[in-house]
Amino acid sequence: MTRRLIILILIFLSAALQCISQIITPDDRLRQIINRDGQAEVTLPFTDKKSAEILTINVSVLSIKDNVIYISLSQLTINWFINQKYNYRILEKKVNARALSAVSVNQASDWGTYPSYTQYDSIMQSFPKLYPSLCRLDTIGTSVKGKLVLALKISVRPDVDGGNPAVFYSSTIHGDEPAGYVMMLHLADYLLKNYSLSDRVKNLVDNLDIWINPLANPDGTYNNGDTINLPTRFNANGYDLNRNFPDPVTPNTVLQKETIDMVIFLRKHRFVLSANFHTGEEVFNYPWDRWPRLHADNDWFVSIGRKYADTVHLNAVSGYMTFLNNGITDGYQWYPVYGGRQDFVTYTLQGREVTIELDNESVSPASQLPLLWQYNWHSFLGYFENALFGIHGLVHDVKTQAPVPAKVFINGYDKDSSQVYSDTLTGRFERFLSPGSWNLTFSALGYFPVNVNNVIVEEGQKTDLIVDMSPIASSIEPINxxxxxxxxxxxxxxxxxxxxxxxxxxxxxxxxxxxxxxxxxxxxxxxxxxxxxxxxxxxxxxxxxxxxxxxxxxxxxxxxxxxxxx
Ligand SMILES: [Zn+2]
The missing domain is CATH 2.60.40.3080 (Immunoglobulin-like)
Structure with a gap:
């Protein structure tokens, strides 16, 4: 072999090597996308529930449908995922400009575009200025990057908490699911504008303390500046906040700032009914997400879910919100979620929370926003109205008439923490149940238990109940x-x-x-x-x-x- 030939071969080999090194492996491509967008979506074939559970514990599962598992990965979960050597497919998403930004607060207030963060802040500040006797702006906390997480209270007593049963809507805990965020702003505006025009709205605002948090994850939504551009599902640390709440069985999560603030807010207000709005599917999802078994109040959850979806069907194009059981499902049936807010509120705080998915698209095109409002606004009002029905009770000390914090339990029925408690300060409790005749047991430290039998609950009606409890030793003042x-x-x-x-x-x-x-x-x-x-x-x-x-x-x-x- 001549010297010249050897040199030629060497040049050829080095060129070939360079070529090979430029072929990107799927793992590398995945890392590239996450570096660019903060997240990446992949799919895996669904094989069995057990493998799916391993995934849902370790990464953020978006959905399981038609035997395909949809997963969103962040910096935090990419290494674990790659180490598993799954045979995955990357969903290359076009960097979308669907989230059309409003040019002004005025345009944003037509609810057909997405507000900038600055516009959002102005809109929230404007509500109490325009309607000081009907609302108050409160701060749940701040995000990792210091953005405000805001909540608006709409009530005839905006400055006094605890007067009426408190209900709560919250949206966009997944930052790249922004349609519900605009729906919530639109709803706040609608309730305030129509208080003096609509008996239905007046009835809600007169009898409930309504709290609305349009944007639970501002760092995810405004990941890339003041307008919505490359929003992420995750918070600034790469955590899926709707997998970050203390799980009833294994509550050892590294709680994020947004979660801690939200937990304190939820504990403080003790909401009796709430919903968390998402997009990516079209379905009303009720507890439990983490157990295959059903909640004690499953019949009631199914009935309020049916009411939500059936009302939507009357107001929407055909085919909208028909996923799973014609638009409703219990969480686990769809796919298990651990650390979700819905189960935390329902199990640990004895509230009643559901997860409502408003659109098949994660980032709904701005042109879709007025339609989603038209499909859902009747149901937004109807869902809150559920809190006006069922048993509304007061538990008192028979002698002093002081409020008694009692456990309200239905023997042979309640399980998995489905009981409720009367409030320490007011003695008030609400228990939502399917129509029927119910036997309630009241127990409290220092009091004889009380059974109240044959309490009648009727569809769409409120049952008032006053319960007097006798102290065990009358000489001891309970407060002392x-x-x-x-x-x-x-x-x-x-x-x-x-x-x-x-x-x-x-x-x-x-x-x-x-x-x-x-x-x-x-x-x-x-x-x-x-x-x-x-x-x-x-x-x-x-x-x-x-x-x-x-x-x-x-x-x-x-x-x-x-x-x-x-
Ligand atoms: Zn979501």
Whole structure:
């Protein structure tokens, strides 16, 4: 072989090697997309439920349909996924310009385009300015990148919480599912504009405390600037926030800032009925997401789901919202989800939450927004109306008429934490049930249990119920169980220290009530065993106060009195 030939061969080989190195493997392509867009979608063939469960625990599953599993991957899950060596397909998505941005707040307020974050903020600020007697703007918290997570309260008593049963709509916890976000702004506007024009709206606003959080994941939606451009499902840390809530069985998640803020907000307001809006499918999804078994109130969930979807069918083009059982499903039946908000609210907080998927498209084209509104607005109102029906009760101490925090339980029926509790401050409770005759048992620490039989629940009706409970030892005032709490110094001037009974630990709700029964403070604190809790009382006016510590899960409740001096 000549020297020249050897050189030629070497040149050829190095060119060939270069060629091979430029062929991109699917794994590399996947990483490229995630680096560019913050996420990537892949599909896998569905083989069996067990393999699907392994996936749903480790990555963000979007849907399972027609024997295909749809998955969204982020920086956080890509390595695990690639290591499994699945035979996956990448869904190359066109970088879409569907989320047409409004040029002004005025245009955004026609609800046919997507607002910028700045416009969204202005619109939310404008509601209480235009309707100060009907609403108040509140902040649930801030996102990882410091954007505000806002909630609007619509009520005839916007500044007083706890007067009426509280209901809650929240949307776009998945940042790249923005249609529900515009629907919620439109709904807030609709309720405020029509309060004095529509009896139906007036009835809702007069009798419920309505809370609307249009955008639960602002970092995902506005991932790339002030307008919606490359929105991500995930928060800024790559977490799927609707897989991030404490799971009832294995609650060991790394909770994200948005989740912690939302959990505190949900605990504070104790919503009796709520919904979380998404897109990507068209279906009304009810508990449980994480168990194949059904919720005790399954018949009721099916009936409110049917009502939602059937009303949609009357107002939509044919074929809209007909996925699974003609537009409704229990969560697990579709695919299991762990750490979803729906199960957390329903199991841990004894609320009733569903997940409503509004459009097959993840990012609905802006031109679709007015149609989605037309299809769904009757059902948005109808879903809230469910909170006006069922049993609305008050539990009192027979002697003092003081509210009693009682467990309201239906023997032989309630299971998986489906019971409800009457409120510590008001004694009020709501229990939504299918039509029929029901036997309720009320139990509370320090009281004889009470059975109330044959309580009739009728379709679309409210059943009022007042329950008086007798204290076991009449000489003990229930509010005066100060022996349990060591409070010092008392009277206090600056800082009050409270030592809770032995073995008390974990998150507790702390409330302070003044002599007129007005709630002065209400927040959650983490109690460490054996360490006293400090409360700053400098700003309280001189007087006597009641302090209550309560844990909704364990039903532990301690209260005591303290005096503030100048
Ligand atoms: Zn979603």
């Amino acid at each position: 169980s100060t022996t349990h709490l060591l409070i010092y110094p008392n009277p206090a001037k600056d800082i009050l220290n409270i030592l809770l009974p032995d073995k008390t630990q974990g998150w507790m709700n702390l409330r302070i009530i003044n002599q007129s029964g007005i709630l002065i403070a209400d927040y959650d604190i983490e109690v460490v065993q054996g360490v006293s809790v400090s409360v700053d009382v400098k700003r309280l006016s001189p007087g006597t106060y009641t302090i209550i510590f309560a844990n909704a899960n364990t039903r532990a409740r301690f209260s005591g009195r303290f005096v503030v001096v100048n």
